Ligand SMILES: Nc1ncnc2c1ncn2[C@@H]1O[C@H](COP(=O)(O)OP(=O)(O)OP(=O)(O)O)[C@@H](O)[C@H]1O
């Protein structure tokens with residue numbers, strides 16, 4: 001399939017693949033790639049798609065950990081000065097971590113009108129820099145989980161590539177591909193069950209579940225055909241509940257089940273000992289699964305939440 005020409009090892013993300021395929025095709029003619037910004041949830045594939053895009057351009061690839069680029073001299077000295085005249089794709093990963101001044105400098109360097117050639121001068125006590133950039137040699141790719149923290153003007157000059165949420169069929173394919181020599185018993189829908197433990201997250205499916213749990217479990221027990229009892233054993237070894245709930249989320253549901261009347265945020269926090277961030281993460285996932293409802297500040301179990309607790313206590 002044409003859409004998978006450049007990304008054969010990646011599951012799903014058809015719209016991402018088709019946009020990137022278009023830009024890579026155009027690059028073959030013009031040597032120019034618009035400055036891209038991959039945005040999406042943690043573990044959705046931003047870094048891997050950025051790296052594969054760079055591989056398809058067939059030039060040197062440099063992956064920059066942006067938290068180390070706090071100042072303009074960091075950007076110039078570590079990245080732009082060394083690579084300015086070499087055909088290179090620079091991936092600014094987790095670009096919300098770039099220093100504020102660095103983001104402003106990149107804004108100036110990128111320009112506002114899709115310029116192919118720009119220059120940038122900067123001096124401090126130790127150094128004078130004169131950087132000349134030819135964007136037919138140098139390509140910029142950015143990636144972030146947090147677009148809000150990227151300079152608004154810089155953000156608006158980049159071509160946004162929004163990662164799509166993964167549906168269950170994609171997650172099942174990710175696990176199936178990674179565990180290619182394991183047979184998942186089709187009669188008991190074991191792949192559906194185990195895939196639901198990944199919470200719709202591609203990294204959790206591929207690494208945390210398939211590579212770190214299912215494959216070593218099968219190897220250790222010489223299992224070729226993975227069935228429902230293996231699924232239950234994995235849940236029990238790692239303390240994972242149905243649908244991938246962790247013990248905190250399970251405790252919240254259990255408490256709400258017992259409290260019947262619903263519960264205020266403060267009461268729930270004091271009962272579970274959760275801090276605000278952990279509480280928000282837990283609630284986000286329980287809301288997504290429609291197990292929890294929030295109404296006038298109070299937390300309630302939904303019908304599905306009640307059913308879940310009755311079936312899993
Ligand atoms: N479309 C996909 N097909 C197959 N595997 C995928 C896909 N997307 C992600 N993965 C798997 O998930 C892992 C994590 O992907 P990646 O590191 O690119 O995510 P990320 O969005 O950059 O996450 P973070 O925000 O935490 O940096 C990859 O190493 C790969 O195993």
Ligand SMILES: [Mg+2]
Pocket residue numbers: 046047048093094143
């Ligand atoms: Mg990443």
